[in-house]
Amino acid sequence: MTLSEIAKIIGAEFSGVDKEIISMNTLSDATSNQLSFVSNKKYIKNIAASKAGAIIIDEKMQDQIPEGCVAFIVKNPYWEMAELSKSFAPLIEDDSLPLAVIGEGSRISAKSEIANGAIIGKNCTIMAHVYIGAEANIGDNTIIYPNTTVYRDCLIGTDCIIHSNTAIGADGFGFATNALGEHKKIYQNGNVIIEDDVEIGSNVSVDRAVFGSTLIKHGVRIDNLVQIGHNCEIGEYSVFVAQSGTAGSTTLGRNVVVGGQSAFAGHLNIAPFSQFAARSGITNDIKEPGKTYGGFPLLEQRRWLKLQVKIARLLK
Amino acid sequence: MTLSEIAKIIGAEFSGVDKEIISMNTLSDATSNQLSFVSNKKYIKNIAASKAGAIIIDEKMQDQIPEGCVAFIVKNPYWEMAELSKSFAPLIEDDSLPLAVIGEGSRISAKSEIANGAIIGKNCTIMAHVYIGAEANIGDNTIIYPNTTVYRDCLIGTDCIIHSNTAIGADGFGFATNALGEHKKIYQNGNVIIEDDVEIGSNVSVDRAVFGSTLIKHGVRIDNLVQIGHNCEIGEYSVFVAQSGTAGSTTLGRNVVVGGQSAFAGHLNIAPFSQFAARSGITNDIKEPGKTYGGFPLLEQRRWLKLQVKIARLLK
Amino acid sequence: MTLSEIAKIIGAEFSGVDKEIISMNTLSDATSNQLSFVSNKKYIKNIAASKAGAIIIDEKMQDQIPEGCVAFIVKNPYWEMAELSKSFAPLIEDDSLPLAVIGEGSRISAKSEIANGAIIGKNCTIMAHVYIGAEANIGDNTIIYPNTTVYRDCLIGTDCIIHSNTAIGADGFGFATNALGEHKKIYQNGNVIIEDDVEIGSNVSVDRAVFGSTLIKHGVRIDNLVQIGHNCEIGEYSVFVAQSGTAGSTTLGRNVVVGGQSAFAGHLNIAPFSQFAARSGITNDIKEPGKTYGGFPLLEQRRWLKLQVKIARLLK
Numbered sequence: 001m002t003l004s005e006i007a008k009i010i011g012a013e014f015s016g017v018d019k020e021i022i023s024m025n026t027l028s029d030a031t032s033n034q035l036s037f038v039s040n041k042k043y044i045k046n047i048a049a050s051k052a053g054a055i056i057i058d059e060k061m062q063d064q065i066p067e068g069c070v071a072f073i074v075k076n077p078y079w080e081m082a083e084l085s086k087s088f089a090p091l092i093e094d095d096s097l098p099l100a101v102i103g104e105g106s107r108i109s110a111k112s113e114i115a116n117g118a119i120i121g122k123n124c125t126i127m128a129h130v131y132i133g134a135e136a137n138i139g140d141n142t143i144i145y146p147n148t149t150v151y152r153d154c155l156i157g158t159d160c161i162i163h164s165n166t167a168i169g170a171d172g173f174g175f176a177t178n179a180l181g182e183h184k185k186i187y188q189n190g191n192v193i194i195e196d197d198v199e200i201g202s203n204v205s206v207d208r209a210v211f212g213s214t215l216i217k218h219g220v221r222i223d224n225l226v227q228i229g230h231n232c233e234i235g236e237y238s239v240f241v242a243q244s245g246t247a248g249s250t251t252l253g254r255n256v257v258v259g260g261q262s263a264f265a266g267h268l269n270i271a272p273f274s275q276f277a278a279r280s281g282i283t284n285d286i287k288e289p290g291k292t293y294g295g296f297p298l299l300e301q302r303r304w305l306k307l308q309v310k311i312a313r314l315l316k
Numbered sequence: 317m318t319l320s321e322i323a324k325i326i327g328a329e330f331s332g333v334d335k336e337i338i339s340m341n342t343l344s345d346a347t348s349n350q351l352s353f354v355s356n357k358k359y360i361k362n363i364a365a366s367k368a369g370a371i372i373i374d375e376k377m378q379d380q381i382p383e384g385c386v387a388f389i390v391k392n393p394y395w396e397m398a399e400l401s402k403s404f405a406p407l408i409e410d411d412s413l414p415l416a417v418i419g420e421g422s423r424i425s426a427k428s429e430i431a432n433g434a435i436i437g438k439n440c441t442i443m444a445h446v447y448i449g450a451e452a453n454i455g456d457n458t459i460i461y462p463n464t465t466v467y468r469d470c471l472i473g474t475d476c477i478i479h480s481n482t483a484i485g486a487d488g489f490g491f492a493t494n495a496l497g498e499h500k501k502i503y504q505n506g507n508v509i510i511e512d513d514v515e516i517g518s519n520v521s522v523d524r525a526v527f528g529s530t531l532i533k534h535g536v537r538i539d540n541l542v543q544i545g546h547n548c549e550i551g552e553y554s555v556f557v558a559q560s561g562t563a564g565s566t567t568l569g570r571n572v573v574v575g576g577q578s579a580f581a582g583h584l585n586i587a588p589f590s591q592f593a594a595r596s597g598i599t600n601d602i603k604e605p606g607k608t609y610g611g612f613p614l615l616e617q618r619r620w621l622k623l624q625v626k627i628a629r630l631l632k
Numbered sequence: 633m634t635l636s637e638i639a640k641i642i643g644a645e646f647s648g649v650d651k652e653i654i655s656m657n658t659l660s661d662a663t664s665n666q667l668s669f670v671s672n673k674k675y676i677k678n679i680a681a682s683k684a685g686a687i688i689i690d691e692k693m694q695d696q697i698p699e700g701c702v703a704f705i706v707k708n709p710y711w712e713m714a715e716l717s718k719s720f721a722p723l724i725e726d727d728s729l730p731l732a733v734i735g736e737g738s739r740i741s742a743k744s745e746i747a748n749g750a751i752i753g754k755n756c757t758i759m760a761h762v763y764i765g766a767e768a769n770i771g772d773n774t775i776i777y778p779n780t781t782v783y784r785d786c787l788i789g790t791d792c793i794i795h796s797n798t799a800i801g802a803d804g805f806g807f808a809t810n811a812l813g814e815h816k817k818i819y820q821n822g823n824v825i826i827e828d829d830v831e832i833g834s835n836v837s838v839d840r841a842v843f844g845s846t847l848i849k850h851g852v853r854i855d856n857l858v859q860i861g862h863n864c865e866i867g868e869y870s871v872f873v874a875q876s877g878t879a880g881s882t883t884l885g886r887n888v889v890v891g892g893q894s895a896f897a898g899h900l901n902i903a904p905f906s907q908f909a910a911r912s913g914i915t916n917d918i919k920e921p922g923k924t925y926g927g928f929p930l931l932e933q934r935r936w937l938k939l940q941v942k943i944a945r946l947l948k
Binding site for chain 1: 763813879
């Protein structure tokens with residue numbers, strides 16, 4: 001889409017040299033053929049260094065825009081970004097893509113659906129009622145059990161096992177809300193990348209990123225009914241026990257263990273080898289590696305246990 | 317079913333003028349060709365004003381029955397209502413219904429199943445392994461991702477998006493239990509109505525009503541792994557974050573925000589614009605609109621935060 | 633597999649009389665043609681009485697091995713057991729098995745998949761996109777709604793109802809972890825047995841056992857989004873409300889009621905007729921039947937309520 005087309009969609013003025021914009025991205029990650037936006041004062045500091053070709057911004061912050069970057073000035077940048085995200089969404093299915101490529105030795109159920117543009121590796125097992133979306137890529141030896149859905153563009157590594165009724169790459173939970181309380185969808189144009197030797201249980205939701213990727217690294221183990229929000233990064237060999245989850249954009253180091261029904265708030269950084277007892281509620285960064293926590297609000301586990309003893313004394 | 321047939325099934329006496337009863341309903345909502353029941357003293361006050369054609373009731377409350385209404389006197393009205401509910405259940409699939417009607421421009425996967433009697437609007441996308449039940453109705457432009465199930469009689473509006481592995485209209489959790497601890501299913505003969513511009517994530521369960529409808533109003537946003545119990549009513553633009561839920565018959569006003577892993581007890585009324593922090597447990601009505609709550613037991617969020625500080629001091 | 637083949641896979645010495653081992657099992661349940669292992673000192677007491685044909689064990693505990701039982705001495709018995717578990721895993725699907733047998737009067741969707749070796753009883757309803765695995769057995773009159781997966785070898789009784797997008801018999805969450813933090817899958821070679829008259833909601837995960845069976849007894853009622861871990865035993869007429877769950881190897885007596893979002897730790901024994909309020913966290917055995925509990929840490933419900941009053945006073 002060109003800068004002038006974008007300007008028209010979001011109702012901004014534009015009079016410079018037109019050029020093609022291929023996608024949207026964050027201020028930090030956008031390149032000169034990408035568009036970004038500023039919707040929150042806390043990102044002002046990232047504007048000047050942004051390499052974005054254009055930025056959607058409100059009047060008050062426009063003086064921060066770096067030279068050579070186009071400023072699209074609008075009243076509600078977040079709302080307009082949502083409006084525009086639809087224009088960058090790929091087709092859900094694209095019949096013009098080439099037929100899926102299936103690797104040697106793979107066992108593909110006739111009752112599965114492999115969309116055009118997908119690539120399945122060697123010796124895979126794709127069972128009945130599995131859906132593999134456009135341009136998804138499944139590595140060698142991976143097993144996908146019945147009724148699991150892999151949305152378009154998602155990449156799954158080799159030697160993975162994905163159990164039944166799991167959704168890989170459904171849209172992250174993103175929308176803008178206006179003053180009337182109405183919502184506008186932010187199309188989630190990123191994907192999910194699952195590295196090698198990952199096992200994911202049944203009824204799990206791993207959401208696709210809004211931009212870039214939700215990333216599940218090598219050797220991760222995810223139990224049933226777990227929620228992984230958009231743009232999370234789950235470190236190597238980390239473990240999520242059943243019914244736990246994480247909100248979006250949280251990064252876990254390697255070998256983090258997440259107890260059952262625990263949950264992380266969004267935008268956190270969690271040190272490697274951290275352990276969380278069942279039903280932990282994690283709302284702050286964890287900086288020191290290798291400690292064990294519990295409770296909500298979160299405490300070191302031994303302190304949480306001690307606190308429970310103190311609390312119980314209130315009954316006396 | 318006629319009154320005399322009903323009497324036979326539940327073992328009640330009946331000697332009046334026979335007539336046709338078309339379905340069951342609550343005391344308040346039943347009309348003269350419907351049957352109701354009283355299983356709990358707290359509903360005694362609703363008996364006199366009921367317009368039901370007949371009421372299943374125990375001996376002690378029979379004097380409350382209004383004139384012209386047939387009283388079926390039984391020992392355990394709730395158990396007999398459960399017994400009878402099966403007789404009012406429609407066929408799961410009905411081959412005698414006309415073939416599904418598909419609107420112009422809709423893209424229906426050959427690997428989906430659209431049951432007889434269903435109606436799909438224009439420009440819909442119904443993907444592989446989706447199931448649309450008998451007499452379900454899907455509005456224009458709605459997208460249903462793979463492996464999602466819409467049970468019979470459910471209505472979904474226009475411009476909706478339903479993600480993968482979601483179940484719309486599975487039976488609400490209803491049964492009667494006798495003195496031996498045995499359960500008898502209460503057939504859930506209502507439906508789900510989802511209004512326009514609603515987005516529902518993956519692995520979500522929205523249960524059908526026992527009578528009437530579970531209602532998701534215009535503009536609602538539901539994240540992944542959320543539970544919506546039978547007969548709930550979710551107000552316009554309300555938001556459920558992942559792994560939250562509500563028990564049956566709870567009504568939310570518009571723009572209620574429900575944090576991750578929060579839950580509502582059943583039969584509550586929640587004021588519009590209420591906000592609930594993650595893992596709130598709501599067990600009472602909320603009458604004043606626009607406040608923010610947290611914790612379990614629930615407090616106003618600022619009080620919950622203050623309480624946590626006080627609790628933490630116990631460790632000193 | 634023979635003892636000498638096993639020795640080779642796990643790098644143990646073996647020089648005795650060779651014989652066939654048919655499967656793995658626990659120390660207590662293994663018979664003379666089965667293999668067991670000791671990975672935890674707390675099971676030392678079970679070694680002497682074990683009837684296993686062979687036991688994988690570390691050097692320090694080898695003197696406990698009973699006469700006639702082969703000791704496979706390795707450095708990390710749990711890791712080697714995991715390694716070996718793969719060799720005992722049956723094929724996911726087995727084309728050499730006879731075609732599925734379908735009972736009279738059953739309605740099987742042409743869009744379901746019934747694997748070879750499965751047996752479906754009489755008058756069943758198996759809807760679109762259901763998957764029934766190899767050698768699974770479905771009793772008479774059972775209804776399975778769309779997009780539900782029954783893994784191989786699982787047994788479902790008569791008169792059951794399983795709602796959409798549920799996974800019966802996916803792998804339990806089992807793996808060994810080495811000193812480098814790497815995981816190795818423990819293949820879950822047991823199954824799930826669901827007795828008669830059980831109703832299971834949508835998006836439920838009931839995991840197959842590592843050895844033996846996960847058991848859901850007669851008359852149980854399970855709501856949506858519930859997790860039942862491997863090797864659990866759920867007593868007759870027990871009730872799980874939405875979003876609750878149990879970790880592995882926990883046994884519930886009959887008529888236990890589990891409130892919404894509650895959870896059990898693993899390896900517990902819960903007395904019959906116990907009731908747990910919503911969001912209970914149960915981490916210890918319950919020995920006395922018929923009491924009501926709540927909270928996390930768990931208290932008797934009336935004490936939990938009292939404690940909340942005391943805690944709230946801290947705000948004053």
